[in-house]
Amino acid sequence: MPLSDEQKLNMKKRRENILEVATELFATEGYEGTTIKKVSEAANISYGSVFTYFNDKEELFRTVVLDPLNELTEVLFDFNPVADDPICELEKMIKTHIHIFAGMSTYLTLIVQVIGQHTKFSETFSELDQFHNKLLDKVSRLVENGQEKRLLIQQEPFTVASLYTSLLIGIRLNTTDARLSDIWDSYISSIMNLFGPIKK
C-alpha cells in the first residue's frame, strides 16, 4: 500500500513546484494578493491539490519563507572569522554574499516583505531574525579579528556588521531592474570601505 519511490519523487517535485511558483507570487503580489487559485494555476494543478501538500495558506507561506534558510546558511556562513588574513577573508565574504544576493532576487523580495510587515508575520519573522543575528555575530567576529590585527580602523564591530547586512538587503531592494552581476561586482570595493580597511 505505501507509495512507490517513483510516486514519492513525483510528489516531492510537485511540492517543490508549488513552493517555487508560490515564492514568485508571494513576492510580487504579497501575501493577501496571492490566492490559492493563482498558485494552483501557476503550478498547473487543481485547487484542492494545494491543500494535500499544505494544510493552509499560512503554512504554505511559512514554508516558502523558511525552507530556503537551511541551504542559505551553508553559503552565507561560509567564511572564517579567525582567518589569518581578515582583509582577504572580508573581501571573499563580500564577494560571495553579493553574488548570492544578486541571484536571489525573488526570494529576497519576499524576505523584505516579511521584515517590513514583521508584526503581521511575527512568528515567521522571528525565525528570520534569529538567522540574521547569527550572521551578524559571525561577521562581527571577523571584524573584531581585523581590528585586533590593526588592519581595520576601530569601530564598534556589531554596528559595522549591522550596517553591512543592512547594505546587502538595501542593495537588493534598490536594484529593481534585473541587472547583471557585473554591476554588483563594482559594488564590492566600495562596500569594503564600510569596514574601514587601513592602507599601508
Added chain:
Amino acid sequence: MPLSDEQKLNMKKRRENILEVATELFATEGYEGTTIKKVSEAANISYGSVFTYFNDKEELFRTVVLDPLNELTEVLFDFNPVADDPICELEKMIKTHIHIFAGMSTYLTLIVQVIGQHTKFSETFSELDQFHNKLLDKVSRLVENGQEKRLLIQQEPFTVASLYTSLLIGIRLNTTDARLSDIWDSYISSIMNLFGPIKK
C-alpha cells in the same frame, strides 16, 4: 451654499486623519490586508465616508504613498553639492538623513513594500523611482566635489551614492525595534566610511 471655512477645515482634518491611519494600516497589514472597513474604524468614521474623500482604495493608497514626498523633498535635499567643505557637508547630510529615516518608521515601511512589489504598484513606484534618482544625482555631485578636492578616494560617484541610499533604506528595514535616535547616531561615522574620506 458653499461650505463654511470651518467645515472645510474640518474636512481637511478628517482627510488627513484617514491618510494617517491608512498609512499605519497599509504599512503593517499590506495593501490587500488593509480593508476600507479597518480604515474607517481606525479613523472613527463610517464606511461610506472614506469614499467621499477617495474615489477608491487604489487612490487612497497612492495618496498615502506620494503625498508625503513633497515635504520630504525639502528636508532630504537640504544640502549643498558644491560646498567648500564637502566632508563637513557630507557629515551634515548623513546626520540629517539618518534622523529623518529614524523618525519615519511607518511611512518608510510602506515605501519598502512599494519598492518590493514594484510590478504590482508600477505607477506609484515609478514616481518614487524618479524621486530617488533625483536624490542619487544630487548626492553624486557632492561626492564628485569631494573627490575633485582630493578629500574622498576615487570611486564611481554614482555607485557610492547608490550604496548610500541602499544603506539608508536597509537600516530602516533592519532596525525593526523602535530604537532611540542615539543608536542611529552611532551609525553616522561608520556610514561616512562608505564615501572613503581621506585622512590627513
Added chain:
DNA sequence: TATTCACGAATGATTAATGAATCAGTCGTG
C-alpha cells in the same frame, strides 16, 4: 429672530464578486 429650503457630507445596509477551506466523488497504482 424664526422658519423654510437646498446643498452636500455622512451613513451603513445592500450588492456583486471573490476568497479560503471543505468534501464527496474520481482516478491511478501496487
Added chain:
DNA sequence: CACGACTGATTCATTAATCATTCGTGAATA
C-alpha cells in the same frame, strides 16, 4: 480491491463599491 492522491463544485465569510436615506449647516424669506 483498497489506499491515498487528486479534483473542482460547494460553502461560508469577507471584500470593494454603490446608493437610498439621513443629517447638518448656511442662505433666503418674512
